[in-house]
Amino acid sequence: MSSDFPKVGKRIAAAAGILFLLSGCTTLIDKPPDIPWHACYQTISDPHALSFRDTGIAFLQTEYGFPETPVNRVMLRFSKKTETAKNYRVGQYFSRNEIVDAEKGVFCIYVGVPPSHERFYYLLGHEIGHLLHPRRIDDPEMERFCNEFSRRLCEKENKKFNSNWENRKWVLQPKETANE
Numbered sequence: 252m253s254s255d256f257p258k259v260g261k262r263i264a265a266a267a268g269i270l271f272l273l274s275g276c277t278t279l280i281d282k283p284p285d286i287p288w289h290a291c292y293q294t295i296s297d298p299h300a301l302s303f304r305d306t307g308i309a310f311l312q313t314e315y316g317f318p319e320t321p322v323n324r325v326m327l328r329f330s331k332k333t334e335t336a337k338n339y340r341v342g343q344y345f346s347r348n349e350i351v352d353a354e355k356g357v358f359c360i361y362v363g364v365p366p367s368h369e370r371f372y373y374l375l376g377h378e379i380g381h382l383l384h385p386r387r388i389d390d391p392e393m394e395r396f397c398n399e400f401s402r403r404l405c406e407k408e409n410k411k412f413n414s415n416w417e418n419r420k421w422v423l424q425p426k427e428t429a430n431e
């Protein structure tokens with residue numbers, strides 16, 4: 252009997268070690284493919300942000316014509332992971348425009364800072380500009396257009412505009428939002 256004790260002890264030690272590893276660090280997993288990207292990030296419901304989005308889409312259309320893909324619905328997200336998505340291996344604090352369903356005209360705009368942040372409207376305006384040609388990505392001409400569009404929209408809506416778009420490393424690691 253006594254010879255069994257060390258074995259049992261080893262097993263307990265091994266199990267405890269595994270438990271420690273599991274609980275000691277956050278294990279990131281791949282996002283399940285059936286979970287859409289927009290479900291991983293925080294919904295923006297600030298009425299001023301929603302109204303700026305609607306005004307911006309209307310302004311885009313009156314000033315620059317119809318977007319190449321019809322725009323019927325644009326969801327807004329602050330690109331910080333939700334509680335449910337906290338273990339997913341996905342990026343945060345980025346700004347971009349996603350075509351969710353081209354046929355139905357559904358998009359999602361992600362903004363790297365929350366609506367209370369001073370750069371929020373400038374970033375949102377830029378992403379609204381991308382709705383004109385949503386498939387033109389990594390295109391310097393399109394980026395310049397979006398900056399100019401955002402400048403005009405922010406001016407019209409009395410929102411602060413920061414034209415220092417090139418120096419936007421902070422978008423990826425905003426100190427102001429890192430601990431929120």
Ligand SMILES: [Zn+2]
Nearest residue numbers: 377381394397
């Ligand atoms: Zn852009």
